[in-house]
Amino acid sequence: MPPPEVLHYRSLVIPLLKISPPTISPDSDQPPARKHPIFRADQSMKFPARKLLPLLVFLLSSFSIFRLLRIAITTTTTSSSSTTVTPPLLPLPPPNPTTGPVASRLSKKEFKLLTSLVKSRAPCNLLIFGLGKQYLKLSSLNAGGNTLFLEDDSDKISDTQSDKSNATWIHKVDYPLPAKKGYELLKHARETADCGPDKASSLQLQNSTCRLALRTLPRQVYEYEWDVVVVDGPRGDSPDAPGRMSAIYTAGVLARASPNVTHVVVHDVHRTIEKWFSWEFLCHGNMVSSKGKLWSFRIGGEPRSGRFCPD
Numbered sequence: 001m002p003p004p005e006v007l008h009y010r011s012l013v014i015p016l017l018k019i020s021p022p023t024i025s026p027d028s029d030q031p032p033a034r035k036h037p038i039f040r041a042d043q044s045m046k047f048p049a050r051k052l053l054p055l056l057v058f059l060l061s062s063f064s065i066f067r068l069l070r071i072a073i074t075t076t077t078t079s080s081s082s083t084t085v086t087p088p089l090l091p092l093p094p095p096n097p098t099t100g101p102v103a104s105r106l107s108k109k110e111f112k113l114l115t116s117l118v119k120s121r122a123p124c125n126l127l128i129f130g131l132g133k134q135y136l137k138l139s140s141l142n143a144g145g146n147t148l149f150l151e152d153d154s155d156k157i158s159d160t161q162s163d164k165s166n167a168t169w170i171h172k173v174d175y176p177l178p179a180k181k182g183y184e185l186l187k188h189a190r191e192t193a194d195c196g197p198d199k200a201s202s203l204q205l206q207n208s209t210c211r212l213a214l215r216t217l218p219r220q221v222y223e224y225e226w227d228v229v230v231v232d233g234p235r236g237d238s239p240d241a242p243g244r245m246s247a248i249y250t251a252g253v254l255a256r257a258s259p260n261v262t263h264v265v266v267h268d269v270h271r272t273i274e275k276w277f278s279w280e281f282l283c284h285g286n287m288v289s290s291k292g293k294l295w296s297f298r299i300g301g302e303p304r305s306g307r308f309c310p311d
Contacts, residue, residue: 106134125145129232135149175243226255231266244274
């Protein structure tokens with residue numbers, strides 16, 4: 001009897017196969033394998049974020065300090081330039097060029113200040129250096145008083161008639177000193193004793209050796225005690241035009257010669273000559289009001305001395 005047939009057992013396990021990476025020859029056209037980009041991003045994210053914080057703080061602090069330094073430098077430069085003060089007795093620049101009519105015309109507020117002053121003193125002795133339609137209205141406000149105009153422009157005088165019935169006179173005068181002589185004359189007045197208020201009275205002006213003295217004015221100018229003096233002439237609107245140096249100086253002398261209080265009003269004080277000579281002979285401490293380009297000074301009741309503006 002033949003032996004029973006033996007069934008052979010066959011394993012179902014799949015044999016392991018070792019897969020080797022393909023070998024790429026140097027002559028192959030295929031590019032080498034690259035790592036996946038996600039893998040690289042994961043590696044960069046491993047850098048700790050807290051190490052970036054000091055760097056960020058340093059950059060922001062540096063930027064803030066730079067801005068503060070820049071603002072400080074700009075502010076210092078601006079403030080130093082704005083606080084520059086012109087010392088006295090430096091050469092005067094020429095007055096700002098302006099046309100005659102514009103330089104002598106009063107604004108509404110300036111004219112209101114002047115009319116209020118004349119009304120408060122009327123009837124009074126009113127002396128005006130200059131001539132214009134606006135100023136002619138002042139003579140009508142000064143009814144019962146004396147109004148005297150001093151003008152160097154013949155055309156203005158010919159167009160205007162004196163109203164003797166209202167005690168108003170217009171006289172032609174000459175101003176030989178040009179505005180460009182302003183600094184020279186200011187220095188002369190400070191160095192010459194005859195230019196002082198104690199040496200020059202209203203009657204002494206005619207014989208004064210001071211170059212600023214007006215010696216050929218009508219006799220009424222030297223004889224009257226003036227209550228209000230207005231300086232708005234001559235033009236003084238260019239270096240070669242007649243300047244107002246002598247007019248302001250003479251107004252200062254006449255005001256101090258009167259035993260009563262005298263108001264002196266100067267127009268166009270935005271110009272160098274008018275501003276400097278008003279400070280020198282009318283004194284900043286005597287200023288009582290201002291409006292626009294008009295300054296009003298109150299002079300009187302002060303002891304006579306060798307200086308117009310004692311310290």
